[in-house]
Amino acid sequence: MKPLLLLLVSVLTSSLALAESKPNILFIFADDWGWGDLSCHGHPFVKTPNIDRLAEEGTDFYRFTVASGVCSPSRAAVMTGHFPARYNIDGHFAWVPSNARRGMPDWLSPQAPLLPRFLQKAGYATAHYGKWHLSNDMIPDSPLPSEYGYDAYGAFNCAGEQMPVHEDSQHTIDFIEKSQREGKPFFVNLWIHEPHTPFHVIPKYRYRFPDLEEKDNIYASVLSHADDRIGEVLDALDRLKLTENTLVIFSSDNGPARASDAAELALSYDTATGAGYGIAASQGITGGRKGYKASIYEGGVGVPFIARWPGKIAAGKVDKDTLISAVDLLPSFCELAGADLPGDYVPDGISHASTLQGKAAPQREKPLFWKINGTWPQNKRKPEHWASFAIVDQDWKLLSNKDGSYAELYNLATDPLEKTDLKDKQPETTQELLAKLKAWKETLPTQPDPSCFSKERAKK
Structure with a gap:
């Protein structure tokens, strides 16, 4: 077999092996x-x-x-x-x-x-x-x-x-x-x-x-x-x-x-x-x-x-x-x-x-966080849009307004539809999650990366 043909066969074989292995x-x-x-x-x-x-x-x-x-x-x-x-x-x-x-x-x-x-x-x-x-x-x-x-x-x-x-x-x-x-x-x-x-x-x-x-x-x-x-x-x-x-x-x-x-x-x-x-x-x-x-x-x-x-x-x-x-x-x-x-x-x-x-799921040790522009005080026309932050840690979910003055706490394992606010019954959990949320906020940048600004900004 000619060298060029051997090379082509080798490349094709390795490509097919890659496609089948991944x-x-x-x-x-x-x-x-x-x-x-x-x-x-x-x-x-x-x-x-x-x-x-x-x-x-x-x-x-x-x-x-x-x-x-x-x-x-x-x-x-x-x-x-x-x-x-x-x-x-x-x-x-x-x-x-x-x-x-x-x-x-x-x-x-x-x-x-x-x-x-x-x-x-x-x-x-x-x-x-x-x-x-x-x-x-x-x-x-x-x-x-x-x-x-x-x-x-x-x-x-x-x-x-x-x-x-x-x-x-x-x-x-x-x-x-x-x-x-x-x-x-x-x-x-x-x-x-x-x-x-x-x-x-x-x-x-x-x-x-x-x-x-x-x-x-x-x-x-x-x-x-x-x-x-x-x-x-x-x-x-x-x-x-x-x-x-x-x-x-x-x-x-x-x-x-x-x-x-x-x-x-x-x-x-x-x-x-x-x-x-x-x-x-x-x-x-x-x-x-x-x-x-x-x-x-x-x-x-x-x-x-x-x-x-x-x-x-x-x-x-x-x-x-x-x-x-x-x-x-x-x-x-x-x-x-x-x-x-x-x-x-x-x-x-x-x-x-x-x-x-199809195997066992890994243990999640790090919390999940959310940040969005919520409306506070709560708008009666959009009553579910007041929260600006949320944290999920294991089965607990806490939502907070922008300045942290109001929060709600839910156990997603027993209450996935978030019907029962538990912050008054679980004050220690509430404070623990608020503290984790505060620590996460402190890791966030205060300003966007200027390299991601359009030249249109200079015209304003």
Whole structure:
């Protein structure tokens, strides 16, 4: 055999061995998808047969929480494995004056520790399709997703060209096929638009729910469309015989949006995604959890988390005990992928690689923290949006207003719906958690990194 041919055979053989030894990872991250907005979670009219399939073939974790009640901080936590407050990302990225007014940067730093970059260095083909929102399309000088460790991307809510929201699944399938041809394991963020406003409805899906009132019909139709696109990707994994070696996770960036008042159904316009129905059609539910989007009660941060990995993680199982956080995803994925973390990198989360292989969950020794811009005194129109901080330590959760003058305490093991405030019955626990929260606040930066400021700030 000629030397060149031997070399090509050797390269191909080693590439195939790499692809077979490392699991593929597909992370599906929805936008404002409430815990109760799945037929497998008992929704009265939403139908999600493809996500239900993931639950039937995988494990449904009931105690997963994201790192914020709104999108950009939640996404920053997934990317970095850090609480987003470490980057002064406490709300959604908007246009420059709004970011500056809220003490935020204009984008997540590309120099931050980044999940896709770690996986890329470990030999993975990396891609991002769908919503970005680690900056905003109204900030044209913000870094493109390609600067964050992705080999390919198509996105909206970012600088540059905006990918149409419904093209996410086809791009994902094309990238998976390309990765298989090249013999590389893949990591894909599939960050779908639904069910964020505007609601971009298609008649085909509205016809599936002819008996529903219009607002319910709109909500059910956009979720059905999203579920179909997820099904297309799952079918592609089957067709390519990649299902057995692919970890698929479905989750959401925060709880469901709800109008604070009775809103009239009307069209709205988004600069990144176009025209569609507005907030009046937001009919999401939380499975009884308190609060909605922008709240750090469980309804705002407790979201679906369904993981499927055939032969590794149990099929058809519901796990009501294991506490998993969005900051755990980076260390978990990197351990599964054999990706080395920098020696000076300290994640806020822990690795759940064992959990995602059907083994015992690790002991969580470090608390989880949240920071958001709560409204105090409490707004009667939004009674669940007063808290600015929260801490979860083992089974205890404490919420606090901005200055710490008011707090509530819940035992999530016995009271996952946060119905009974125990601060008066557990004063020592309350003070202990307030002290831990105070110590954590002191570790946070007072100002954003100026390298993450748009040049538009100089014009103001």
